Amino acid sequence: xxxxxxxxxxxxxxxxxxxxxxxxxxxxxxxxxxxxxxxxxxxxxxxxxxxxxxxxxxxxxxxxxxxxxxxxxxxxxxxxxxxxxxxxxxxxxxxxxxxxxxxxxxxxxxxxxxxxxxxxxxxxxxxxx
Numbered sequence: 001x002x003x004x005x006x007x008x009x010x011x012x013x014x015x016x017x018x019x020x021x022x023x024x025x026x027x028x029x030x031x032x033x034x035x036x037x038x039x040x041x042x043x044x045x046x047x048x049x050x051x052x053x054x055x056x057x058x059x060x061x062x063x064x065x066x067x068x069x070x071x072x073x074x075x076x077x078x079x080x081x082x083x084x085x086x087x088x089x090x091x092x093x094x095x096x097x098x099x100x101x102x103x104x105x106x107x108x109x110x111x112x113x114x115x116x117x118x119x120x121x122x123x124x125x126x127x128x129x
């Protein structure tokens with residue numbers, strides 16, 4: 001429709017990418033907040049993890065949140081083949097991981113979610129343009 005075309009031609013990058021960022025961060029916070037989770041970190045205990053707790057996850061999430069927006073922006077700005085996007089987001093993931101390890105003093109709280117959300121946010125950013 002004409003209205004949709006006008007929106008696409010005059011869109012504001014933040015209005016498109018912030019919902020992706022917010023969904024990713026919300027998902028990370030809700031995952032660790034889900035209680036009970038036998039064997040896993042939740043609001044009430046550390047499960048099988050002696051080196052981490054709920055508060056560490058909160059700090060870790062804060063330290064990597066910005067990168068979810070960066071992943072989405074990289075996807076949005078990518079003009080090549082979708083298969084090549086992984087090479088553009090790898091440095092973002094490495095920076096996010098470094099930030100996480102700095103905040104957690106070397107504890108791997110969310111390395112997997114950085115990888116997975118990096119793929120989801122960047123692919124989503126790519127697809128919404």
